[in-house]
Amino acid sequence: MRRAIRSTALLVVLGAVLAVLGSGTAQAAGYRYWSFWEGSGSGWAYATQGPSLVRPADGAVQGFRFAVSADSQDAAKPRHSPDFAKICASTPAEGGAKRVALVIDPGTAADAADGATPPALRTACARVPEDASSAEALASVAKPLRYGSDALLCAISGYPASGCGEQVAGNGDSGQETPADASAPASAGVAVGDDATDGGGPSAGVLVGVAAVLLLGIAAVAQARRRRG
Structure with missing residues (x-):
């Protein structure tokens, strides 16, 4: 007994x-968004601030990658090395301005919503005023940009045409668009919100x-x- x-x-x-x-x-989920990265000789590091807050120095390399991820731990990095010398080779330095190398990676078809075809990865060298932010450097070479009501960066060069930080279920299906706050992932400009399902419990x-x-x-x-x- x-x-x-x-x-x-x-x-x-x-x-x-x-x-x-x-x-x-069952609750595993991520968010479809543009993540923001800072490059160095050792590779890419997930930015701890949004592009509107970062004011890079001359010679900096910044990356933007569109993909689905839950947080900074599993975020996909830009698929191009952060090589300032190569990206800005044809853009000479000028007094009163700085050069910022940009890698803009729209991701893969697997990251796109509703069967959209992402544009090709590209690089650009932005020459901007010395006090310009990363967001201003991006705007100088990749218009049109689209932002959400909470200043979340939603689209670069018009991609994607719609949506902004929407939640994606574990099986890849999109759920309702989720507003953003400062919890995670922070590098998108503003982060995906705590009010959404966080998958943590x-x-x-x-x-x-x-x-x-x-x-x-x-x-x-x-x-x-x-x-x-």
Whole structure:
């Protein structure tokens, strides 16, 4: 009888664990957006501020990559090396101005929404005033830019034609467009919001289900003890 009680308890715990793990998989999601990167000799680093706040120095390399990602840990980097000398080779320095090399990577067809075809990756060398921001450098070579109501960078050179930081389910299907705030990913200009599903824990429905499983298990154990008595 003790063995039966132990088996029932183990089944209860296993059911609860599987329910929680299943919830994480079901809620896996990302966001389709333009991420912002800063380049150096060692490669690309995910920017910690939005392009409107960064004021790069002469000789800086900035990257923009359109892709689906949940946060900075899994964000896709621009598919071109941050080579200032090569990108700005034909743009000589001028007094009172600075040069910023830009890599603009619209991503792959897998990242595009509704079967859209992304334009080709391109590079550009922006010559802008010394106090210009990264956003201003981008605007000088890649118009039209489109921004959302929360200053989220939505489109570069008109791509994509619609949408802005929309949530994408784990299976790749787009959900409702999600407004942005400062939580993550921050480098888009403003980040994807906390109000959206963050994929970080089980939903209320799943917790209720786990509680139900536990209650059923407790009832089974109690019934087994009564039979033993």
